Amino acid sequence: MARSANAKPLPLLALSIAFIVIWLIAAAFPFVWTTWGSFKVEPDFFSRSDWTNAITGTQTIRQTGSPFTGGGYDGAWIEQEFWKAVINTAIVTLSVVVISLTLGTLGGYALARSGFRYTFWILIAALIFRAMPHVTLASGYLLPFFELGIWGYLPTTIIVLVAINQPFTLWMLHSFFLSIPKDLDESAMVDGCTRFQAFRLAVIPVMWPGVVTTGLFSFLLAYNDFTVTSMLLTQENQTMVPKISSFLGSTQAEGKVMYAVAAVVSAIAPLFVLVLFFQRQIVSGLTAGAVKG
Amino acid sequence: MPHKTFLAFILPSLVVMLLFVALPIASVIYQSLFIEHEQVMVEVENCGPFGCTVERRVDAQAMEEMRSQQPAGRFNGLGTYFNSGHLAFERIGEIWDRTETWGDFIGQVMNLPFYKALIFTLAYTFIVTPCVIVLGFFIALGVNGLPGLIKGPVIFFSLLPMIVTPLIGSLVLYWMIDSRGIIGSALQVLFNDPSLSLKASPTLTWITLFVYGVWHSAPFAFVVFYAGLQGVPRDTMESAMVDGASRWERVRFVTIPYLLPLATFIALMQLMDNFRVFEPIVGFSAEANATSLSYLIYSDLRGSDTPLFASAAATSVLTTIGVIILLMPVLVRTWRDFNRKA
Numbered sequence: 001m002a003r004s005a006n007a008k009p010l011p012l013l014a015l016s017i018a019f020i021v022i023w024l025i026a027a028a029f030p031f032v033w034t035t036w037g038s039f040k041v042e043p044d045f046f047s048r049s050d051w052t053n054a055i056t057g058t059q060t061i062r063q064t065g066s067p068f069t070g071g072g073y074d075g076a077w078i079e080q081e082f083w084k085a086v087i088n089t090a091i092v093t094l095s096v097v098v099i100s101l102t103l104g105t106l107g108g109y110a111l112a113r114s115g116f117r118y119t120f121w122i123l124i125a126a127l128i129f130r131a132m133p134h135v136t137l138a139s140g141y142l143l144p145f146f147e148l149g150i151w152g153y154l155p156t157t158i159i160v161l162v163a164i165n166q167p168f169t170l171w172m173l174h175s176f177f178l179s180i181p182k183d184l185d186e187s188a189m190v191d192g193c194t195r196f197q198a199f200r201l202a203v204i205p206v207m208w209p210g211v212v213t214t215g216l217f218s219f220l221l222a223y224n225d226f227t228v229t230s231m232l233l234t235q236e237n238q239t240m241v242p243k244i245s246s247f248l249g250s251t252q253a254e255g256k257v258m259y260a261v262a263a264v265v266s267a268i269a270p271l272f273v274l275v276l277f278f279q280r281q282i283v284s285g286l287t288a289g290a291v292k293g
Numbered sequence: 294m295p296h297k298t299f300l301a302f303i304l305p306s307l308v309v310m311l312l313f314v315a316l317p318i319a320s321v322i323y324q325s326l327f328i329e330h331e332q333v334m335v336e337v338e339n340c341g342p343f344g345c346t347v348e349r350r351v352d353a354q355a356m357e358e359m360r361s362q363q364p365a366g367r368f369n370g371l372g373t374y375f376n377s378g379h380l381a382f383e384r385i386g387e388i389w390d391r392t393e394t395w396g397d398f399i400g401q402v403m404n405l406p407f408y409k410a411l412i413f414t415l416a417y418t419f420i421v422t423p424c425v426i427v428l429g430f431f432i433a434l435g436v437n438g439l440p441g442l443i444k445g446p447v448i449f450f451s452l453l454p455m456i457v458t459p460l461i462g463s464l465v466l467y468w469m470i471d472s473r474g475i476i477g478s479a480l481q482v483l484f485n486d487p488s489l490s491l492k493a494s495p496t497l498t499w500i501t502l503f504v505y506g507v508w509h510s511a512p513f514a515f516v517v518f519y520a521g522l523q524g525v526p527r528d529t530m531e532s533a534m535v536d537g538a539s540r541w542e543r544v545r546f547v548t549i550p551y552l553l554p555l556a557t558f559i560a561l562m563q564l565m566d567n568f569r570v571f572e573p574i575v576g577f578s579a580e581a582n583a584t585s586l587s588y589l590i591y592s593d594l595r596g597s598d599t600p601l602f603a604s605a606a607a608t609s610v611l612t613t614i615g616v617i618i619l620l621m622p623v624l625v626r627t628w629r630d631f632n633r634k635a
Binding site for chain 1: 364
């Protein structure tokens with residue numbers, strides 16, 4: 001009975017499936033297309049004569065003898081030294097995740113367990129900081145960093161990204177720690193632990209799900225950042241995203257767009273893997289803030 | 294928790310935020326009150342085989358000295374805020390006197406760099422945000438009706454536009470809408486106009502950027518709504534069915550009211566994120582037709598040989614005021630809730 005009442009009439013079912021299919025094509029096709037195209041030569045990917053060239057690789061076969069070429073990757077990774085940017089990105093993202101989680105768990109735990117009025121004000125200040133456009137902050141950093149002579153180095157960028165990330169981390173971990181029962185650490189304190197020992201022995205073992213989720217978003221922020229990294233890093237210290245944007249200026253002129261295409265696909269690949277493994281955590285993290293209101 | 298323990302736990306996090314978020318805001322306000330030094334000119338006599346010429350040059354040494362003494366430049370008060378690159382009240386006055394109709398007036402004000410960027414930023418924020426909410430809601434409804442087995446893969450692909458770096462996502466689309474790319478040439482065939490280019494006209498560029506914005510953010514709204522749909526109370530839904538509510542009436546009177554708080558949450562996050570729209574403009578190379586406030590600041594700092602700190606700082610302060618105005622309703626509501634509880 002309930003089944004038949006819930007079953008959709010056929011036109012509605014068709015409409016909703018068609019809608020989802022269109023959405024899926026819109027969401028995924030650009031990435032499939034660009035990944036496929038990154039193994040072709042430029043006259044195929046940007047085909048003047050016939051768009052099917054990008055699929056069959058007519059020009060690619062003519063130029064290289066095979067329908068697929070790693071030319072773009074070769075040019076980007078070796079000739080343009082994209083591998084350096086990859087290493088820099090690895091250093092920056094890893095450090096940002098570790099540092100912001102360390103500071104964030106301590107702060108978020110304190111905010112969740114303290115009942116005083118100022119916790120509210122700290123959270124509100126964090127919300128305003130969260131809303132600040134990053135480029136606004138970057139224009140505040142630039143001159144002082146020039147004056148202090150710390151502009152252009154990776155550690156400077158790391159600490160700035162940690163700071164920008166901190167409001168979000170605090171909010172997220174604060175609401176996560178609220179969901180861990182107070183009794184847990186309070187009973188540890190009754191047994192004679194100090195607050196820090198209670199945190200270490202009773203809370204840390206159960207906090208990993210929340211920390212992993214928050215860490216994913218810290219990773220995404222650091223990995224995806226363009227504003228801060230493009231303003232605060234020198235040419236040789238650049239991470240992937242600003243490196244790709246600087247490719248555009250130099251390679252478009254020389255007809256080496258395929259280098260940029262290959263670099264873009266290289267930068268998307270890790271994100272693809274990330275979603276593949278952590279889909280559940282990403283979904284729960286996105287909704288965590290909403291449920292708390 | 295006693296104050297002292299609380300402080301010990303939160304201090305590292307607070308110090309980082311104060312040093313690198315609060316202090317820069319102060320630094321921006323300070324910088325906006327100063328302006329670059331005037332150039333010191335010296336007259337140099339060049340004597341060659343064809344006689345002597347007197348040349349005026351910038352005295353690099355004197356400039357260097359002034360810069361090291363006063364790195365922020367010379368004091369300018371609120372001058373930068375009112376110059377033609379920012380609020381430009383004088384220019385607006387002139388335009389007001391000169392123009393006859395409202396359309397003319399608005400058209401000419403739109404050409405001032407600050408207002409051009411402001412209008413685009415506001416248009417982007419207030420067009421993309423509602424579209425994201427509506428599209429996300431319908432995707433969530435659609436996915437919710439799918440059989441369990443294919444839900445996972447569908448959610449996986451739906452997440453991609455949001456997870457991928459904004460600059461990279463916009464580049465991927467930019468290459469596809471290129472007149473030699475697949476979407477660009479498809480549109481040319483569709484409208485039977487071989488010269489059609491999405492990059493050429495301001496209107497088409499704006500629309501492209503809006504479409505990108507919706508594409509990028511819809512997954513966020515979708516995921517939040519989808520999670521919300523799992524929690525729609527079954528009892529209410531069933532009693533609505535018993536009362537004879539049609540499918541649409543059930544969505545309209547049960548699902549939507551239940552999801553409304555989530556829509557507010559999405560709207561808040563989207564307003565914050567869309568107001569700082571920046572990467573798509575770089576990715577789509579759209580700066581000729583569309584600039585945002587964030588882009589203005591970026592181009593002041595990176596566009597020329599010497600960064601224009603004062604100009605960037607003034608725009609930054611104005612942007613910050615914009616953010617606060619945008620957040621005002623939320624802040625007022627939170628304040629009221631808090632007082633009611635206390």
